[in-house]
Amino acid sequence: MNKLDLYELLRSHSYPGRGILLGRSADDKKAVIAYFIMGRSENSRNRVFEETEDGIRTKAYDESKMTDPSLIIYHPVRTMPNGMVIVTNGDQTDTIRDDLLEGHCYRHALNTRTFEPDGPNYTPRISGVLKPDYSYDLSILKSMDGDPSCCCRYFYEYDAPAAGVGHFIHTYQEDKDPLPSFEGEPRRVAVEAPDAKTLADGLWSSLNEANKVSLFVRYIDLATGAADTVIINKHQ
Numbered sequence: 001m002n003k004l005d006l007y008e009l010l011r012s013h014s015y016p017g018r019g020i021l022l023g024r025s026a027d028d029k030k031a032v033i034a035y036f037i038m039g040r041s042e043n044s045r046n047r048v049f050e051e052t053e054d055g056i057r058t059k060a061y062d063e064s065k066m067t068d069p070s071l072i073i074y075h076p077v078r079t080m081p082n083g084m085v086i087v088t089n090g091d092q093t094d095t096i097r098d099d100l101l102e103g104h105c106y107r108h109a110l111n112t113r114t115f116e117p118d119g120p121n122y123t124p125r126i127s128g129v130l131k132p133d134y135s136y137d138l139s140i141l142k143s144m145d146g147d148p149s150c151c152c153r154y155f156y157e158y159d160a161p162a163a164g165v166g167h168f169i170h171t172y173q174e175d176k177d178p179l180p181s182f183e184g185e186p187r188r189v190a191v192e193a194p195d196a197k198t199l200a201d202g203l204w205s206s207l208n209e210a211n212k213v214s215l216f217v218r219y220i221d222l223a224t225g226a227a228d229t230v231i232i233n234k235h236q
Contacts, residue, residue, distance in 0.1 A: 003190040006168055010206035015040065015175035018089040020128045022136040022158075023166020023191045030219040031134045032166060032191050034203060035076050035087050038211040043067050048233040049214040054079045055086075056216055061235040071116055071123075077216060083225060085218075088127040089171060090116065096127060106137060107155055114151040115143050120178040122148055124171050134222060135160045138169050142181040156186055166191040195219060200230040 010016065021034040037058070039045040046065050049056045055077030060066040074091045086096050086106075092113050099109035106129045116123040124142035131137075137157045144150035158167060167186040172179045193199035200217040207215070215232045 002188075003165060004187050006166070006187075006189040006191075007202050007206040009168070009187065009189070010203065013175070014208045015172060015179070015211050017123070017171030017179070018126065019168060019170035020087055020089070020126055020138065021166050021168045021189070021191075022087075022128050022130055022138065023189070024134070024161045024163055025194070025219060026164035026192050027194065028163035029222055031130060031222060032199070033077075033085060033087060033128070033130060033218045033220070034199060034216065035089075036203065036207060036215040037076075037089070037213045038207065039213045040211060044072055045211075045213055045234075047072060047213055048235050049076070049216055049231045051229070051231065056231065058214070061233075071118060077218075083132045085130040085220075086127070087130075088125065089123075090125050092125050092127055096129065106139070110139055110141060110153060110155075113141060115141050115148075115181075117148075119148060120146065121172075122146060122181070123179070124181045126169050126171055126182070128169075130220075133160065134220075136167075138167055138186050140169060140182060146178065146180070164191050165189075196228045196230045200232055204232050 018037050023032045046061050047058050048061050050059050057075045075093050077087045079085050096106050096109040122143040124140050127139045129137045139155045141153050166189050168189045169186040173183050196217045196219040217230045219228045
């Protein structure tokens with residue numbers, strides 16, 4: 001099966017929304033994580049990623065301009081004590097973490113959640129879990145064709161991928177009004193960048209200039225667990 005060019009995919013889509021990439025570096029020595037956010041409203045664009053002890057959080061760039069923190073202020077990335085990494089586009093990061101700490105699985109956690117209550121878009125909740133053995137899971141919770149009376153939950157579970165392979169999922173299928181939810185399976189994409197900075201630069205330059213807000217990329221050494229993290233914020 002052919003691998004898609006992730007940069008080209010992003011360049012051809014003015015508003016994919018929020019996106020998660022999990023995969024393996026081309027030299028087969030690093031696990032790869034990327035997460036980005038975009039925004040069309042002033043409130044959504046008024047954000048930056050900030051590192052925390054266990055990952056990152058979103059925060060207002062200009063607190064005086066923040067009008068509604070719900071749905072846009074959360075911890076996108078959290079690292080568990082066992083090395084598992086959770087990455088999501090909302091506060092379901094904490095739902096997954098709390099359930100895992102109680103001995104449940106990520107599916108159990110996400111079965112308690114639905115898409116975001118932001119009609120008429122009903123933004124999907126996308127989530128990824130990178131496991132200690134560097135296999136990973138992706139999921140999406142979305143409305144049924146824009147009908148908020150039904151939540152559709154899809155789970156995709158991958159063994160450790162081949163070198164240079166990643167899977168990418170994002171929130172919006174097209175830049176329309178209202179925004180239609182992502183359709184189909186996560187995209188199988190090529191991961192050719194040798195390091196976190198190279199991937200971050202490539203992704204950032206491929207995202208729509210007007211809509212991009214923040215980007216997080218992490219490469220994790222499979223042998224040592226050492227992490228190389230790059231964060232880019234439009235508001236620096």
